Amino acid sequence: MLDVTEAFGPFPPRADRGGPRFSRDELRRLLLLTGEAQQELFRQARAARHAAGADEVKLRGVIELTNYCQKTCDYCAIRAGNKDLSRYRMTEDNIMGLAESIREAGIGTVFLQGGQDPKTDPLISAVIPRIRRELDCEVLLCMGEKPRAIYQEWAALGATSYILKFETSDPKLYDEIVRTPLAKRLDCLRWLKETGMEVGTGNIVGLPGQTMETLIDDILLAEELEPDFLSSSPFIPNEGTPLETISEGDVDMTLNTMAVYRLLFPGALVPTVSALEKLRGGGQLAGLQAGANVITINFTPKDFRDKYAIYSAKGRFIVSGNHALHIIEDAGLTVRRAHG
Numbered sequence: 001m002l003d004v005t006e007a008f009g010p011f012p013p014r015a016d017r018g019g020p021r022f023s024r025d026e027l028r029r030l031l032l033l034t035g036e037a038q039q040e041l042f043r044q045a046r047a048a049r050h051a052a053g054a055d056e057v058k059l060r061g062v063i064e065l066t067n068y069c070q071k072t073c074d075y076c077a078i079r080a081g082n083k084d085l086s087r088y089r090m091t092e093d094n095i096m097g098l099a100e101s102i103r104e105a106g107i108g109t110v111f112l113q114g115g116q117d118p119k120t121d122p123l124i125s126a127v128i129p130r131i132r133r134e135l136d137c138e139v140l141l142c143m144g145e146k147p148r149a150i151y152q153e154w155a156a157l158g159a160t161s162y163i164l165k166f167e168t169s170d171p172k173l174y175d176e177i178v179r180t181p182l183a184k185r186l187d188c189l190r191w192l193k194e195t196g197m198e199v200g201t202g203n204i205v206g207l208p209g210q211t212m213e214t215l216i217d218d219i220l221l222a223e224e225l226e227p228d229f230l231s232s233s234p235f236i237p238n239e240g241t242p243l244e245t246i247s248e249g250d251v252d253m254t255l256n257t258m259a260v261y262r263l264l265f266p267g268a269l270v271p272t273v274s275a276l277e278k279l280r281g282g283g284q285l286a287g288l289q290a291g292a293n294v295i296t297i298n299f300t301p302k303d304f305r306d307k308y309a310i311y312s313a314k315g316r317f318i319v320s321g322n323h324a325l326h327i328i329e330d331a332g333l334t335v336r337r338a339h340g
């Protein structure tokens with residue numbers, strides 16, 4: 001198990017907040033729920049979301065601006081060294097044009113996502129203030145591990161928030177699959193928090209070698225980090241990666257994790273991710289019913305999108321505005337209005 005005390009010097013110790021909400025045994029039971037008991041968990045998650053005034057669904061528009069990546073995560077096809085993938089990096093004009101389409105669609109958050117690619121850093125610095133000032137949108141970044149000074153620069157330029165998933169709380173498993181130290185990632189999360197940006201994190205369910213105990217640790221780590229957004233996604237065996245023959249993650253276990261995240265952080269933003277829909281038709285609607293309140297709509301043009309091979313090289317589920325609005329309606333929820 002991860003030594004959280006060592007990893008989180010500057011974070012308030014657990015005892016100050018009264019300790020973890022659920023015991024390991026309770027978490028084990030919650031994660032394994034199926035059938036009517038699982039539905040009851042989801043009802044409680046929805047009730048917690050409602051009581052926190054967090055029922056309105058926030059829309060984000062994502063621009064996948066580069067598929068160059070320094071990292072070699074075993075689950076991801078944009079990993080460095082994958083010679084079968086042709087690489088792209090958008091221009092400032094590409095990005096601003098797409099950001100404008102997001103604004104025109106009435107979406108208030110421009111979500112810039114890409115591989116961990118230092119050459120893209122100046123581009124990010126150029127577009128953050130423009131998206132803030134010219135379009136009056138929030139800027140959410142998911143660009144990987146960066147030096148502390150770069151996080152500070154992006155926050156100072158007006159970036160609103162940053163997502164950096166811890167993926168798994170097991171340092172050994174993380175090292176084997178992500179091939180860099182978990183401690184580095186946790187340092188980055190601490191630096192991000194220091195900048196004052198809102199911070200999102202989360203885990204992947206179903207990585208090979210992951211156990212029930214690891215998943216319990218994931219939730220305890222998430223609780224410890226006190227993020228503003230929390231996500232869980234099922235593992236997808238991605239063509240052309242070292243893990244392509246491993247079986248996919250369990251959708252129900254992912255939904256249960258999301259519901260527990262909601263119970264732990266009633267007012268947080270919890271996305272219902274496209275990977276849920278890829279593995280199970282209706283999976284994203286199920287995510288909303290399990291307590292999620294965020295959907296990311298894809299604005300990456302097809303030519304680029306096809307090369308952005310995270311999750312699946314052969315075909316991700318691409319979330320359209322229509323799909324998002326339909327499932328929000330089916331869940332009996334409404335969209336959070338972006339601009340007044």
Ligand code: 5AD
Nearest residue numbers: 075076165233234235236238310311
């Ligand atoms: N299965 C599940 N999640 C994945 N990610 C990337 N590839 C996969 C996969 N094959 C997730 C990681 C990463 C985010 C951008 O996408 O959690 O942080």
